[in-house]
Amino acid sequence: MPATVSFSLKQARRLALAAQGFNGRQPPTVKAAHVNRLIERLGLLQIDSVNAVVRSHYLPLFSRLGAYSADLLDQAAWSSGRRRTLFEYWGHEASLLPLSMYPLMAWRMQRARRGEDIYQQLAKFGREQQDVVRRVLSSVEEQGALGAGSLSTREDKAGPWWDWSAEKHALEWLFAAGEVTVAGRRGFERLYDLPERVIPSSILQQALPDEAEAQRELLLHAVQALGVGTEKDLRDYFRLNPADARPRLAELVEAGQLQRCEVAGWLQIAYCLPEPKVPRKVVASALLSPFDSLIWERSRTERLFDFRYRLEIYTPQDKRVYGYYVLPFLHNERIAARVDLRSERAAGQLAVHAVHEEEPGLDEEGMLALALNLRQMADWLGLTRVQLNCPRESAARLRVALAEIGGV
Structure with missing residues (x-):
């Protein structure tokens, strides 16, 4: 059609x-x-x-x-x-x-239980290590809100499964299958509990x-x-x-x-959608997470913005093109720059290690917008200043813009 x-x-x-x-x-x-x-x-x-x-x-x-x-x-x-x-x-x-959206994920949980699609390996573990799975589920039922670290004995090796303990594998299998869910986090560690103790009954019913x-x-x-x-x-x-x-x-x-x-x-x-309403223009400036839903599908980002983007965290330093942790900068209707950023919390600063402008570059208003975004991000993160650590010409322009808004 x-x-x-x-x-x-x-x-x-x-x-x-x-x-x-x-x-x-x-x-x-x-x-x-x-x-x-x-x-x-x-x-x-x-x-x-x-x-x-x-x-x-x-x-x-x-x-x-x-x-x-x-x-x-x-x-x-x-x-x-x-x-x-x-x-x-x-x-x-x-x-x-x-x-x-919890009910919309039930089919995926059911496939995980059956070991279909990407869940074949986890399901294989669940079948082969049923005693571990039962023990872990019993611990969650009895104690609630448990992390893998508090369950791990490290005596039960999980074989060639990353470096996870058997208990961690059991929790991931139970989580994928919807038998447990995430109740909270301790630091960045997931704490698992039964769905009926976390998800409202109005959703589960x-x-x-x-x-x-x-x-x-x-x-x-x-x-x-x-x-x-x-x-x-x-x-x-x-x-x-x-x-x-x-x-x-x-x-x-x-x-x-x-x-x-x-x-x-x-x-x-x-x-x-039927009868889409296209705005006459979009006025926005924002630094974007590498995992932002606007840009996470890299081929779409390239088609939509003519912007080729790859995260270089795992690229050897001497082979990086733009930097370790680069945030695209959206300015109005284009992605206009890339900024390699780090929160240096001990020093109380948001460190800018590189600024790369996309053709045709940022005009004065665009550079001021970038400076303002950096200053606002530093304030939001509780950092006292924006520190420029890069020698590029665009960094010199950014330094002027930051001084103009009082943001350095």
């Missing part, structure tokens, strides 16, 4: 930026309701252990809302009672998702959608969050496989819930 609507690349960018929450004013004071609404809009936040600037799940909220108390996200994710609005599961990698229905809902969430995307873009958002995503997309188009579209320069057919 042919596409029914066409977008220029600029229109596609505006759709994407607006869908991702970059098209509104930042609130003067960020409250829990702002955090929850944004995460509902995005569908999930990816969790990652890298802490070069701040844990990655905190950054997307800062990029869109401005300075906020990280306690708001911690309470939404790991508190008890009504303040808890999120849960952890495998969404797009390890993720925080709205509690309302809901009728579960079948696989096809849940996958359609996830694809709808993806297109709402992306604005416009190819089949690969949409299925990648919640890590659906092609065999599941393709028929579900066809069903959504047939039902009139999605429509096919074309984007200038894209080789593949794309999808969007």
Whole structure:
């Protein structure tokens, strides 16, 4: 079936930026309701252990809302009672998702129990180490909110499974299968408990959608969050496989819930919501986490912004092109620069190790916007200054801009 609507690349960018929450004013004071609404809009936040600037799940909220108390996200994710609005599961990698989406993950938990798809190895462990699994589950039932470290004997080696203990493997298997969930974190270590002690009963008692229905809902969430995307873009958002995503997309188009579209320069057919509203322009400046949902699908980022981005954390230092932990800088409707950043907490400074401008570079207003973002990030992180440690010409311009706003 042919596409029914066409977008220029600029229109596609505006759709994407607006869908991702970059098209509104930042609130003067960020409250829990702002955090929850944004995460509902995005569908999930990816969790990652890298802490070069701040844990990655905190950054997307800062990029869109401005300075906020990280306690708001911690309470939404790991508190008890009504303040808890999120849960952890495998969404797009390890993720925080709205509690309302818990039933949409039941099919994935069921596949994990059966050892299908990516869960074959964990399920094999579960079958071969049933005594360990039973012992770990009994400990969680009796004691609650346990981490792998408190269970590990390190006498039961897990074989060639990373460097996890047998207990850690058992917990990961139980977590994937939905037998336990994450109650909280100690540092960055997950603490596991039974779902009925963490997830509200009003959620657990809901009728579960079948696989096809849940996958359609996830694809709808993806297109709402992306604005416009190819089949690969949409299925990648919640890590659906092609065999599941393709028929579900066809069903959504047939039902009139999605429509096919074309984007200038894209080789593949794309999808969007019916009657999409394209903003006349998007005015936004933000430093982006490498794991931000706007850019985590690298091929889409390249198609949409003409911006090739690779994280170089695991690249040997002498082979890095841009730096160890590089944050793209979004300015209005393009990704205009790359900034290699580090939070040097002992020194109380946000260290800028490199600034790389994308063609045609940042004008004076754009450089001032970058300086302001860096100053605001330093304040948000409780750091007293922005320290420039790079000799490039753009760093000299940034130094002037920081001085102009009083930000060094």
